[in-house]
Amino acid sequence: xxxxxxxxxxxxxxxxxxxxxxxxxxxxxxxxxxxxxxxxxxxxxxxxxxxxxxxxxxxxxxxxxxxxxxxxxxxxxxxxxxxxxxxxxxxxxxxxxxxxxxxxxxxxxxxxxxxxxxxxxxxxxxxxxxxxxxxxxxxxxxxxxxxxxxxxxxxxxxxxxxxxxxxxxxxxxxxxxxxxxxxxxxxxxxxxxxxxxx
Amino acid sequence: xxxxxxxxxxxxxxxxxxxxxxxxxxxxxxxxxxxxxxxxxxxxxxxxxxxxxxxxxxxxxxxxxxxxxxxxxxxxxxxxxxxxxxxxxxxxxxxxxxxxxxxxxxxxxxxxxxxxxxxxxxxxxxxxxxxxxxxxxxxxxxxxxxxxxxxxxxxxxxxxxxxxxxxxxxxxxxxxxxxxxxxxxxxxxxxxxxxxxxxxxxxxxxxxxxxxxxxxxxxxxxxxxxxxxxxxxxxxxxxxxxxxxxxxxxxxxxxxxxxxxxxxxxxxxxxxxxxxxxxxxxxxxxxxxxxxxxxxxxxxxxxxxxxxxxxxxxxxxxxxxxxxxxxxxxxxxxxxxxxxxxxxxxxxxxxxxxxxxxxxxxxxxxxxxxxx
Numbered sequence: 050x051x052x053x054x055x056x057x058x059x060x061x062x063x064x065x066x067x068x069x070x071x072x073x074x075x076x077x078x079x080x081x082x083x084x085x086x087x088x089x090x091x092x093x094x095x096x097x098x099x100x101x102x103x104x105x106x107x108x109x110x111x112x113x114x115x116x117x118x119x120x121x122x123x124x125x126x127x128x129x130x131x132x133x134x135x136x137x138x139x140x141x142x143x144x145x146x147x148x149x150x151x152x153x154x155x156x157x158x159x160x161x162x163x164x165x166x167x168x169x170x171x172x173x174x175x176x177x178x179x180x181x182x183x184x185x186x187x188x189x190x191x192x193x194x195x196x197x198x199x200x201x202x203x204x205x206x207x208x209x210x211x212x213x214x215x216x217x218x219x220x221x222x223x224x225x226x227x228x229x230x231x232x233x234x235x236x237x238x239x240x241x242x243x244x245x246x247x
Numbered sequence: 248x249x250x251x252x253x254x255x256x257x258x259x260x261x262x263x264x265x266x267x268x269x270x271x272x273x274x275x276x277x278x279x280x281x282x283x284x285x286x287x288x289x290x291x292x293x294x295x296x297x298x299x300x301x302x303x304x305x306x307x308x309x310x311x312x313x314x315x316x317x318x319x320x321x322x323x324x325x326x327x328x329x330x331x332x333x334x335x336x337x338x339x340x341x342x343x344x345x346x347x348x349x350x351x352x353x354x355x356x357x358x359x360x361x362x363x364x365x366x367x368x369x370x371x372x373x374x375x376x377x378x379x380x381x382x383x384x385x386x387x388x389x390x391x392x393x394x395x396x397x398x399x400x401x402x403x404x405x406x407x408x409x410x411x412x413x414x415x416x417x418x419x420x421x422x423x424x425x426x427x428x429x430x431x432x433x434x435x436x437x438x439x440x441x442x443x444x445x446x447x448x449x450x451x452x453x454x455x456x457x458x459x460x461x462x463x464x465x466x467x468x469x470x471x472x473x474x475x476x477x478x479x480x481x482x483x484x485x486x487x488x489x490x491x492x493x494x495x496x497x498x499x500x501x502x503x504x505x506x507x508x509x510x511x512x513x514x515x516x517x518x519x520x521x522x523x524x525x526x527x528x529x530x531x532x533x534x535x536x537x538x539x540x541x542x543x544x545x546x547x548x549x550x551x552x553x554x555x556x557x558x559x560x561x562x563x564x565x566x567x568x569x570x571x572x573x574x575x576x577x578x579x580x581x582x583x584x585x586x587x588x589x590x591x592x593x594x595x596x597x598x599x600x601x602x603x604x605x606x607x608x609x610x611x612x613x614x615x616x617x618x619x
Binding site for chain 1: 270273274345375376377380381383384385387388390391394395397398406409410413414417420437
């Protein structure tokens with residue numbers, strides 16, 4: 050084992066332990082903020098694994114999108130909605146727990162069979178492309194065009210949906226009172242009622 | 248294009264001549280550029296802090312630091328030493344783990360980004376293929392650290408500052424990436440070395456600034472916003488929210504924030520120089536000049552001269568932009584948060600998209616000038 054292989058092996062172990070530990074933390078922590086921060090750690094270790102597989106562009110994209118955007122938005126949402134709420138025990142909660150356990154066990158079984166039945170031998174005869182980004186770009190605009198475009202349409206839908214949900218129109222220009230003559234004005238603009246979307 | 252000086256090869260060759268196996272020689276070489284770059288970045292910060300004080304003083308017709316060393320040059324060192332010896336206070340009701348982790352998460356990606364800053368053909372830590380994209384993705388980690396420190400301080404001003412920082416840096420990441428994308432499209436590469444090579448050869452006339460003037464403005468405004476410099480320093484606006492996410496910090500943890508912000512500013516200035524002002528390229532094309540004077544490109548004196556000229560040029564260009572940023576601090580007032588978000592989303596983003604489209608069109612129409 051030379052230096053490069055040794056470094057790769059050690060980093061793989063470190064990243065794997067970090068990822069599994071952080072993922073367990075996401076599920077097990079009571080405090081939701083810890084879960085959100087550890088989710089960032091999970092994403093980072095996945096990016097590290099991509100780097101180990103020579104997929105540096107995918108790793109950078111993973112960091113940019115999952116850590117820089119998704120995780121920050123999750124944190125943002127958590128910090129804006131910082132409401133303390135006591136959980137009321139729900140009747141028949143065991144049904145949910147059982148269903149969750151069933152789904153998780155099923156997913157675990159499926160993934161295990163997939164892991165065991167896949168032939169993990171890599172065909173080393175195919176040379177690595179010198180510029181992986183160019184190869185990826187060509188695939189995106191030829192044989193993977195449909196999924197690529199579908200993903201962008203989905204994102205556009207999410208964007209428009211977010212705008213529709215968040216839009217709040219206020220009625221401006223109705224203040225005629227002069228300061229000093231009337232009692233302190235209400236510091237809120239009247240909101241225009243929303244017409245229902247057909 | 249001559250390869251210039253390859254220090255790594257020389258270094259490993261020298262070590263192998265002392266009967267050290269080549270693997271070990273490479274392993275000894277590896278930390279050298281990294282440590283050099285971290286050291287260089289820290290010295291760059293000291294210089295820029297000193298410049299900030301001196302230029303601020305000049306802008307306000309004061310003298311500024313004067314007695315700490317000649318021309319007050321040791322003032323930033325004194326600042327650093329003071330911060331090292333200050334007590335490290337962790338507020339009683341804070342979250343000590345996140346409170347400690349926050350500044351580290353802010354600083355580490357900024358230092359990592361120095362990986363891709365080239366000072367010459369082979370004078371950079373690593374010429375990674377994704378180059379400039381690595382910087383964009385690394386800088387997107389920073390808001391997590393800011394949110395973390397804002398949240399864990401258990402202080403409403405800190406929380407507000409952290410949220411502002413995250414909102415600001417998400418908003419301005421997009422125009423920044425669009426400006427960089429236009430450059431990458433012209434250079435057919437994301438690597439910083441390729442981006443500079445594509446600009447060199449014609450001296451000052453070949454620099455990207457002539458082809459991407461709008462891109463330069465976009466990049467500079469967004470970079471200032473990412474660095475939280477005035478006019479975009481809302482996350483730490485002292486009149487509104489004390490010091491934002493830094494409010495509860497003191498000692499070395501505060502020093503990390505301080506260091507991080509200046510390292511980021513120097514990095515952004517360096518990248519403006521690399522992306523738009525030809526990086527290490529001299530305003531007069533040296534290669535042609537050497538050919539005219541019949542000096543062979545393999546001449547060692549010429550190589551050393553071009554390498555040192557390259558480093559000097561990169562730093563000069565970068566520090567010019569640093570100077571502009573400092574001057575701007577005392578020239579423009581701070582924007583409001585709604586103005587900031589309006590500028591980012593309603594102005595810079597559409598302009599960036601149009602700029603990208605126009606660049607693509609020009610690239611198809613004039614492939615010789617826009618890197619077809």
